[in-house]
Amino acid sequence: MTTMAVETTRTRATEAGAQTDVRRHELAAFLRSRRERITPEQVGLPRGRRRRTPGLRREEVAHLSAVGVTWYTWLEQARDIHVSPQVLDALARALLLDATERTHLFALGGETDPHPESPCPTVTPALRAMLDQLEPMPACIQNSRYDILAYNRTYGRLLCDLDALPREDRNCIWLAFTNDEWRAAVAELPDVTRAMAGKFRASMAEHLAEPAWKALLHRLETASPEFREIWARHEVVAQGGRTKIIRNAHVGTLHLEHTNTWLGPTSGPRLVTYVPVDAESRAGVEKLLRLVRQEEAEAAPAGV
Numbered sequence: 001m002t003t004m005a006v007e008t009t010r011t012r013a014t015e016a017g018a019q020t021d022v023r024r025h026e027l028a029a030f031l032r033s034r035r036e037r038i039t040p041e042q043v044g045l046p047r048g049r050r051r052r053t054p055g056l057r058r059e060e061v062a063h064l065s066a067v068g069v070t071w072y073t074w075l076e077q078a079r080d081i082h083v084s085p086q087v088l089d090a091l092a093r094a095l096l097l098d099a100t101e102r103t104h105l106f107a108l109g110g111e112t113d114p115h116p117e118s119p120c121p122t123v124t125p126a127l128r129a130m131l132d133q134l135e136p137m138p139a140c141i142q143n144s145r146y147d148i149l150a151y152n153r154t155y156g157r158l159l160c161d162l163d164a165l166p167r168e169d170r171n172c173i174w175l176a177f178t179n180d181e182w183r184a185a186v187a188e189l190p191d192v193t194r195a196m197a198g199k200f201r202a203s204m205a206e207h208l209a210e211p212a213w214k215a216l217l218h219r220l221e222t223a224s225p226e227f228r229e230i231w232a233r234h235e236v237v238a239q240g241g242r243t244k245i246i247r248n249a250h251v252g253t254l255h256l257e258h259t260n261t262w263l264g265p266t267s268g269p270r271l272v273t274y275v276p277v278d279a280e281s282r283a284g285v286e287k288l289l290r291l292v293r294q295e296e297a298e299a300a301p302a303g304v
Contacts, residue, residue, distance in 0.1 A: 020110075021078075021181040027108040028078040035061050035076075040167040042096065044220040050202040059171045064094035086113045094211045123150040127263075131155075136282075136289040138256070138274040141263070145213060146172040146196070149269065151252075153292045154285055158254075158274065159185045160244060172215065173200050177224040186243035187253075198237030239270075243277060250285040251293055266275025 036055035041049045043056070043064060056064075061264050062072040066241050067087060074081055087107045092102045106113045106147055123141055131139050131152040138158045140151035148162065148170040156162045160181040169175065175182040176189075207213040220227045239260055246254045256274035263269045276282040 011161075023108055023110065024078040024080065027083075027105075028076045030093070030105065030108060031061075031076050032216075034097065034101065038096060039168070041166070043094070044219040045213055051188070061091070061094055064215070064283045065090040068186065083109045083111065083115045085109075089114060090209075093209075096212065125147075130271075134273065136285040137276070138285060139271055140272050142172065142272055143269045145207075145216060146174070146200065148172060154289050155274070157288055157292055158248060159249065172196070174216070179222060181249070185247050185249065186248060193226065194230055194235070195237050197227065199237040199239055201231070201234070202236040202238065244274070246274075247286065248288065251287045254281045255285045256281060258286075 002142065014146050024217065030269065035058070038055050040051070040060070043060075045056075045060060058073055058076065059069045062069040065072070065087070067090065068206055070080070085106070088106055088111055092105055102113065127141060131141070131150060134145050134146070135152050136154050138155035140155045141149045143149060151162060151249075160175065162177055165175075169179075175260060176186065176193050176196055177183075183189055204217070205211055217231075218219055221231065244256050246256060248254055254274075255277045259273050259275065261271040264270060269299075274285075290292055
């Protein structure tokens with residue numbers, strides 16, 4: 001090999017090493033920024049009184065990702081360590097990355113995503129407009145984990161005051177087992193909670209390793225002895241609609257046909273509607289909407 005060829009090889013190796021070093025530092029900075037934006041409540045962890053770290057701690061991310069704390073610390077310090085696709089996948093799930101962020105993470109890690117996912121349908125302005133147009137019919141958009149992603153005004157007051165709840169508590173199965181107002185509004189509560197737990201177990205079969213699912217399960221088992229007892233039965237229930245009786249605190253008893261309309265694959269987000277089955281229930285949801293509008297008008301600043 002000539003002297004020029006040797007020098008060219010060295011130059012290329014140096015450039016490649018420099019690029020790898022830059023990528024490691026970018027990966028470290030990206031992980032820190034994603035970690036600091038997530039609250040403990042979003043992943044089912046207690047906040048604690050002495051927390052000073054913005055977002056999650058390193059050891060919490062390590063625990064959620066099932067990796068060593070020291071190893072994860074080295075990763076955020078841009079140490080020269082190899083990151084496998086499996087670990088990147090676990091970190092993406094633990095840090096609740098969306099599709100774009102996940103692609104960026106794998107690019108920085110220099111690996112190919114082993115589970116490329118199609119973009120999850122988001123709550124677009126068009127979907128929000130549709131929810132509004134469905135009023136007075138109560139309607140919301142949920143994912144398979146029972147998180148309430150968006151809702152219209154009548155759904156927001158159907159079972160409890162959703163606007164008054166922190167975002168991490170706007171989850172139907174969590175409310176069904178822990179929120180007194182929600183539980184009081186549901187007729188045939190034991191049958192409903194049993195069915196919800198069975199549907200949750202059936203849906204979770206495809207998400208057993210995902211931190212957000214495991215965190216919600218842990219949160220439910222910790223908070224509700226009733227949930228623990230039902231969960232131990234290992235019952236599974238398919239998704240489906242049915243007529244529900246709601247004892248609304250503002251307008252009385254409502255008979256509503258519950259229907260799911262999936263916005264993508266059946267394991268993904270769905271539009272949930274509650275259609276009145278009789279004239280009394282139709283009048284009830286119309287009255288509920290009028291009450292919400294009245295509250296909004298009273299709360300609006302003068303002149304608006």
